[in-house]
Amino acid sequence: MSATVHHLRPSDQPSLDPLMALVSADMHRVNEVILARMQSDVPLIPELAGHLIAGGGKRMRPMLTLASARLLDYSGARHHKLAAAVEFIHTATLLHDDVVDMSGLRRGKRTANMIWGNSASVLVGDFLFSRSFELMVEDGSLRVLRILSQASAIIAEGEVNQLTAQRRIDTSEARYLDIIGAKTAALFAAACRIAAVVAERPTAEEEALDAYGRNLGIAFQLVDDAIDYASDGATMGKDAGDDFRDGKVTLPVILAHARGSAIDKTFWQDAMEGRRASDDDLVHAKTLLDRTGAVADTLGRARHYGRLAIDALAGFPGGQAKAALIEAVEFAVARAY
Template sequence: MTASIHPLNPAPSLDPLIALTAADMNAVNRVILARMQSEVPLIPELAGHLIAGGGKRMRPMLTCAAAALCQYPGARHHQLAASVEFIHTATLLHDDVVDVSETRRGKRTANLIWGNPASVLVGDFLFSRAFELMVEDGSLKVLKILSRASAVIAEGEVAQLTAQRQISTSEDTYLSIIEAKTAALFAAACHIAPVVAEAGEEAEEALNSFGRNLGIAFQLVDDAIDYTSTSATSGKDLGDDFREGKMTLPIILAYARGSADDRAFWKEAVGGTRTSDDDLAHAIRLFHATGAIADTLERARTYARRALDNLAPFPAGKAKAALTQAVEFAVARAY
């Protein structure tokens, strides 16, 4: 039976996941701190700006929680969770350069402070550190999972770049982009835990699917709250995606459902000629009129329910309960 999600009653929280993984994450953070060091002072300075920037560390926490779910007693997952976080951080550094972003998590971006070349090169350094940690683990299967995820993320970012300001972008193309650029790392972060725990193929398949579905839900919510949140709550300015011409699901749905005048507006907005504050306000009115935001969030809940279903093979306990709340939190943060 499909699990239900009640994002408002009671309010879900990441606290159970944070508590479950606290000891593991202390170990992961020690690895991160040690491996971001370099004799070149700019590297730890710039990397530390982003790594210490207030992120939830959701992906390495998922690795640790999945290891707990599989009752893994060892410590290999600490280095691998650090590798996951380095991959994620490297992609953020590169993304901010590509998007010409000025804020992330409410702080100035590294590229704004140190410039684009430094941000790109420190991102490369962190990717290299991630692969060092994978190789040190010694598992070819783990190396294959994480290296494949890294390649897929890059493909997704390139696909998003080519879809930017392209009003003809389809819903299927959009979903393939977010599955690559976001969900692939969520899936890999969860998948490597049953591998090191030697939990078997069923557990690997379940946790890989769990991470993928959670990642899609997470990105759908992100794309919705770009039009409903503020920098104080989301860490970026309202309408950043709108001004950058990113073809996310709210725009795709609003364009498909709009009148001829609406569609003309969307073509100009996505094309970059209608990006003022008044234009953004008009876009938000069109989202509400067409139900585009509501339906994007409902799509997120569908993927979240699938993620909960993926946990069915695992026994009840603190790890399963924490992961369940993490899924519910991922969609509830839109409210």
């Protein structure tokens, strides 16, 4: 199966529009909190934070908090500050990730570290983390604080795990799944779960929303890792082939390496260790991925986790919120087609 990205007709393409429409009024309140809390008497802080926050992201994680609250018929306002806290955690990790990865582009724009330098990016990321914890404390729920603080620690562990796995072609699929479960899925899960806490719903509903978010997060990252090899920079909003050149051993590489000949295995080892990083090498890597079905199978796994996410919502009543959350999963998977 070809690694080419297939685009469905627009009428068939799942969209985040239902989710965005569902939470638009609440998201306006969240954006007000974000704007207010990223301010500082130190001008560089709102300037740098604003560059990333206003950089075209879909705000999927805070929207999931708001949509989960709607699913539970929550009528209060606590979720606005908490959704902002979720976005600050996410933004802080992006600032730190771009420094670690030495990234030049994010969402089609120059990264903050390229404009202001690594030190400023790290420190403003720390500021946003601190703001997120202020918002959690203001909420007053130790349970919410525990969920989001644990997620923050797990994200950091995942990033360190990924760093130590970098350029190691012997990275297993199980370790890869541990990495993405921590660095990506943990915040998706927490973003959804805290809605059940503020809505004072039973533990079973907390766990169902956690499972929804976690499986959605894994599917989301699997697709990201697949399209790094099956898309282009204009579509992705970052430099095509970044994972290849950075020696990130993602699932497409793990599968292609496992299925390849001895010559292919040598190529992948050389590539991940930085000895084969030219444009021609990237083309050859895509040929091997295509030949072994590695990208197609990575997307197949993404669909599997997407189905698990949708299944986790089975116990909730139908309606606009549930439909929007289901379509958000379909959108996350369909980005690759």
